[in-house]
Amino acid sequence: MPRSSLSSSLSTPKVDFAIDMGHPLLNHTVDGFLKIGAVAASRVAVEETYHCIKKGSVSSNGLEKSLKKMCKEGAYWGAVAGVYVGMEYGMERVRGTRDWKNAMLGGAATGALVSAASSNNGEKIVIDAIAGGAIATAVEFINYLT
Structure with a gap:
């Protein structure tokens, strides 16, 4: 009996470019x-x-x-x-190491800055900083697993 099969692979498209800002x-x-x-x-x-x-x-x-x-x-x-990428990179440079803590600190700083720019409520800024740090840390751990 004749058979046919389809063999292929699915990959994520990669679009990469560089802009040199100095x-x-x-x-x-x-x-x-x-x-x-x-x-x-x-x-x-x-x-x-x-x-x-x-x-x-x-x-x-x-x-x-x-x-x-x-x-x-x-x-x-x-x-x-x-802001997040800049903060994470800045944390990496200041701390002198590349680990999940940079993502956590960068996410917290980004959450606080974005929240402060859109509201003046101090408690909301703290909550958004915690959320930003938690989300960035979770993403970093998920990236580590894959």
């Missing part, structure tokens, strides 16, 4: 901003495309709103990622 801290920060900003903008583009398909029409006003939303989300998430 200092490693700036290079890491800009890289984080651009990569995560692009992911956020892509997410909005897919959501907006879904809504257009569901609605069955596209208007120039709707397209303009979608583009503004893409830029806003991309800039926001890119800024948060840039």
Whole structure:
């Protein structure tokens, strides 16, 4: 009996580019901003495309709103990622070692800074710092397992 099989592998696409800002801290920060900003903008583009398909029409006003939303989300998430990457790299340089504690401290500092920029409530800033540190540490541990 004839058989056929399909043999292939699935790999994550890798898009890598380098922007030299003249200092490693700036290079890491800009890289984080651009990569995560692009992911956020892509997410909005897919959501907006879904809504257009569901609605069955596209208007120039709707397209303009979608583009503004893409830029806003991309800039926001890119800024948060840039701050985190810069903080983690800074912690690594200050501490002189590369480990999970840098992620924890960078995440806590980022959570506090983002929270402080958006609110003046001291307790919320502390809670967001704890959340940022916990999320960054969890991601670091998950990356270690894979």
